[in-house]
Amino acid sequence: MAEEQHPQPPRREVVTGVPRGARRAPAHTPARSEISEQTTLGATYVRALMRSQLRAGLFALAALALLVGLLPLLFLLPGVASGPLVWAALGVLVYPVLWFIARTYVVRAERNEADFTVLVTDPAEVPGPRGPG
Numbered sequence: 266m267a268e269e270q271h272p273q274p275p276r277r278e279v280v281t282g283v284p285r286g287a288r289r290a291p292a293h294t295p296a297r298s299e300i301s302e303q304t305t306l307g308a309t310y311v312r313a314l315m316r317s318q319l320r321a322g323l324f325a326l327a328a329l330a331l332l333v334g335l336l337p338l339l340f341l342l343p344g345v346a347s348g349p350l351v352w353a354a355l356g357v358l359v360y361p362v363l364w365f366i367a368r369t370y371v372v373r374a375e376r377n378e379a380d381f382t383v384l385v386t387d388p389a390e391v392p393g394p395r396g397p398g
Contacts, residue, residue, distance in 0.1 A: 300385060310384065317377045325370035332362055 300307035336359070340351060 310381075314377060314381045318374060321370055321373040321377065324373075325366050328366045328369075329363070332359065332366070 300310055336354065339354060
């Protein structure tokens, strides 16, 4: 006589461990640890920041040199060598252009630093948008 076999239900396993919400992100992102450990990759990150800052500085320097270099050419124009246009160019027109060059440089340098900071900052440390309450 054949015995009736009932299939056994699958065995349940209980997994214990740290709850998902309690897990911590790593203390350092790989980029930050690469920089602090002075590895080749970390040096590459720092060199990239330095290159972008140098590029911004050279752009500002070139713009300033162009501005200052063109002023004598402006004064060589016939009828401009003396008169109010020289004083207007030197006393009034140059300063807004200098301010614009400086402001452009500062904005670019701050953007480079912000991009680098995002690269090396641990995502758990960055304050996200706060909800209501």
